[in-house]
Amino acid sequence: RKEVEQDPGPFNVPEGATVAFNCTYSNSASQSFFWYRQDCRKEPKLLMSVYSSGNEDGRFTAQLNRASQYISLLIRDSKLSDSATYLCAVNRGSSASKIIFGSGTRLSIRP
Amino acid sequence: SAVISQKPSRDICQRGTSLTIQCQVDSQVTMMFWYRQQPGQSLTLIATANQGSEATYESGFVIDKFPISRPNLTFSTLTVSNMSPEDSSIYLCSVGIEGTTEAFFGQGTRLTVV
Numbered sequence: 067r068k069e070v071e072q073d074p075g076p077f078n079v080p081e082g083a084t085v086a087f088n089c090t091y092s093n094s095a096s097q098s099f100f101w102y103r104q105d106c107r108k109e110p111k112l113l114m115s116v117y118s119s120g121n122e123d124g125r126f127t128a129q130l131n132r133a134s135q136y137i138s139l140l141i142r143d144s145k146l147s148d149s150a151t152y153l154c155a156v157n158r159g160s161s162a163s164k165i166i167f168g169s170g171t172r173l174s175i176r177p
Numbered sequence: 178s179a180v181i182s183q184k185p186s187r188d189i190c191q192r193g194t195s196l197t198i199q200c201q202v203d204s205q206v207t208m209m210f211w212y213r214q215q216p217g218q219s220l221t222l223i224a225t226a227n228q229g230s231e232a233t234y235e236s237g238f239v240i241d242k243f244p245i246s247r248p249n250l251t252f253s254t255l256t257v258s259n260m261s262p263e264d265s266s267i268y269l270c271s272v273g274i275e276g277t278t279e280a281f282f283g284q285g286t287r288l289t290v291v
Contacts, residue, residue, distance in 0.1 A: 097278070098278035098279070100279055107287075108284075109269055109282040109283065109284050109285050110220065110269075110282055111282075112279050112280075112281075115278075115279060153219060153220070155280075157278060163207075163208045163210070163271075163272070163273020163274075163277070163278060163279070163280050164208065164210065164222070164225060164273075165210075165222075165271075165279075165280045166222060167219045167220040167221075168219060169218070169219045170219045
């Protein structure tokens, strides 16, 4: 079983739509959870850290369910500029910054 | 955060040769890592670069193929040895900073082996 599993998509949605990504992780000792965004031919950039209480940043909402070992990302009112690959990431047990990535979910927003 | 510089940004290499990629950080960092991103794939962790000692490799990666150095807290190198076309990938350096848990990435090295 992969350490971090993610639906690879692609998701192709119209501008203004709401889209949700899901991710599961296998290591119950993981302490830190993230969503990264990767644009074509660029390095990944941190989008959001994910906290147990859930967190929101503008149109983006991330949630964590430790019992189910499940992470989600919700994008509301999607924009053309949201088109990218979204990578779920989890740290390896207690090792801070040693991060394992999911396969990534490709999102395309159409006009 | 930290400013991470990788060199070269891209290279085209002949099979059977080796390439050394450099990663320089503008501040001392606790952790440095090397990842590989094969075409159309996500990032796979190669190893943790340990300062002053041998790197810690992930399953499927070995020192003979990917020797790593980390002589100090701001610099690391990854060598891709005896390259084959299957080594064509983007290789990324990442760092962890004291007091944070997220990873920051260099811009990557795009390697093509012909």
